[in-house]
Amino acid sequence: MVILPELVLTAGALAFFLVSLAKNPSEQTVKFVALLLGCATFLGSLLALTKQGTLFYGAYVVDPYSQLFKVMIGFALMVFLLFSQNLKAIDIRVRPEYYLFLTLSVLGLMMLVSSVELIAIFLSLELSSFALYLMVPMRNEHTGVRIQMEAGMKYILFGVMATGFMLYGMSLLFGLTGTTYLHGILDFLGKNSLQPTVTVAVLMILTGFLYKLAVFPMHFWVPDIYQGASNETTAFIATLPKIGAVALLIRFVAFPIEHSSFLVQLLAVLALCSMFYGNLSALVQKDIKRMLGYSGIAHAGFVLLGLLSLDGDGYSLAIYYIAGYVLMNLACFLVICHVSEAGENLLIEDFNGLHRRQPLLAFVFMVALFGLAGIPPFVGFMGKFFLLTSALRADHLLVVCLAAINTAIAAYYYLSVVKAAYTGDSGKRPVLVVHPVVQATGVIMVMIICLMGTLPARFIEFAGTVVQMIP
Template sequence: MVIFPELVLVAGALAFFAVSLSKTPDQNVIKYLAIFFGIATFAAACFSFSAQGILFHGTYVVDQYSQVFKVLIGCSLAFLLVFGHNPRGIAPRMRPEYYMFLMLSVLGLMIMVSSVELITIFVALELSSFALYLMVPMRDERGGVRYQMEAGIKYVLFGVMATGFMLYGMSYLFGLTGSTYLTDIIAFLAINGHQPVAVVAVLMVLTGFFFKLAVFPFHFWVPDIYQGASNETAAFVATIPKIGAVALLIRFLTVPTGHPQFLIELMAVLAVLSMFYGNLSALVQKDLKRMLGFSGIAHAGFIILALMTMTSEGYALAIYYTAGYVVMNLACFLVICSLASEGQNLSIKDCNGLYKRQPVLAFTMAVGLFSLAGIPPFVGFMGKFMILTSALRADYLLIVCLAAINTAIAIYYYLSVVKAVYTTDPENRPAVTVNPFIQISGIVLASLIILMGIFPAKLIDFVSTVVGILP
């Protein structure tokens, strides 16, 4: 079925809406529904992987390109709901609504990766964003956190501003081309892309996608939302929306054909600033989620570095690196969600002696952080190495050197957490008890990080073939 994953998500949202109508919803029902629909979404995406079709008057295209991203989204959602099926940061009475909005947000991302028309892209982006805006302030105050409302307001304000820029740019593109279809826009800009108004239009549209990816200077929301949202919500924000943002960025970078120098130079500046700002800010963080938020800004710089080559190889490496980044963050957030017994925020000191308290979680955290730091043989190292090699072949020597410096900076704060996990005393902290689902998920995520780093060639070759179908 062409839109099987989307239908599963709609069914999931309706199921949680029905559960929310009960005055005292059964928590076991909610928990097992979350696990079921997470796994079902992934299974549906895999089942419809080879599906192809053009729907809704050509505004919605199901092809191998879109299906790759849907499988990534479905897989990430399955892991997220398996280890986050009991969100301690969300009050039990709010969980049906929480999962309903989660399903709607993922549905928006699924629609977004198949959208090839401006209005459809805008509607999908807003569906995903507004559901997420509501999830952030739903955090329970039992964990001692009382600034989730502030985080939610900041998220809405920055999101609305970015959306305004993007919508204004879309109106320019429509005014220039008389069409909202990407194919028509590409054909027009292939000839007239040098016009100043076309340049401004493309840049304003990209603003919305840079906000979703948390690229400097569209990053201001990141640390506060990571810190203010519940651990499970922060895990979602840190992973799945990044997949949709990269899918859209690749589609839009085919619009300004002819490798426009202005866009390449802009992306180079944004990539370098994102790396330095993210890494230098992460150096001084004590809150674990806030540190991961700043590091996410730095990793967005590496994704932009891959995209700025504007070649099929660069796009494939961006997808590979994004997939690896999502798996690495899921591994780290699995540990955070498991350690935070009351849904509280964790400091780096809270990881002290974790190898004695829960060896599987310690191993999972170490593998995730080693990979984020870019240490071989993990996927983070291989992704960074191949991106830098690709950029070097494109004669971006200065940017490659700056990126290498940032990799060295990042090693310090990532390994400071590993040091806390493996070389410090637990200091009377209790042992951590986790169910088999959590342990199996941690081992699987750690294995994926290792295998994706050791055997990247076939993955990248396949993704390169998929990217080649784009206009």
């Protein structure tokens, strides 16, 4: 029961492997196994929420902190599988393999949030990452465009480079501390954070962590991979790995530091660079996935604001913000996946008059984009407000002012998409027919986005409680 979500995902991976052995796998069978896996993973994470324990000589810790993130990952996976059943750009013959790699990637993320030892962290990251590397080039070539191949090559090359930096930093820390366990390493860092070798080691490890979160300057893979991967694959890459990255990053910085000014200044600079680069680049994008990719870089900068205070309140707000961001991003991709008729990439102009073609999808899109822009009463507004307040309490006035400017910049390109959906001319584009399950999923996501925005206290309090339990 302690590792029930991991066991469910392992069983799901085996099930997809068996389905893939069939010469002509049934599309309905693949869909059924995928839906069953998504629901079972979320249910398993809920049942294991209060369980605690340690495995593998203390390298794998199941605690309230890790269980909260597993619930978030399980819910995001279930939502993703509910609206991505058609997989328009993935050939039916390789869908079992596609879901197999997807399941292994989620399993790696589940393992990552419980790993408190360098080797366990490395193995979890690689399991999650290499499965994604294989998913990107699995997109169909029916449009005659093969950008997925270029995207896949870039993804793996950049990922291996980031992994190399991280692994070398881990080896330096092991040489300095004589241990691979985080509690021993972080205790050493708290007392020796100004040593040059320690600084280099921390920077190299953060390179790997921030690569998953797409923080500047480890962001360079984002726009091309978002554009080259299928819409469904991009939806996955843009959401679930971010949860695991935040969980790992908080574990790494949540330790007592005697000389913390360097770390705080580094996080502040990275946050501002991510915001400005992401938002200014998103302003000129025509492809909707590239726009969301660049905006994701900016949102990663906002997440880092929660770490500037180096206390439990800031960490809980970072968790709240990433939870809201994942929900809003999933809602955006729910719309993108169903507006795209054959799995092709969409330009912003393709959403012209969406409210006439499918009013519900237009409404879901509007709520998600309003939330990402930081407009009340949605979760994006409350998340940004709380993060800015937290940074202000930590005496980062300049950072707060510049972050507020970025919120205004972001509102422009988000609202331009809403304008296209509600005032643009739909032309001869056909009316969209959406499955009732997808419609229900969209409505539920809108309700959660609104509830988390209007009633944030309970989630933040629970996140703050589990953060205090980090060993």
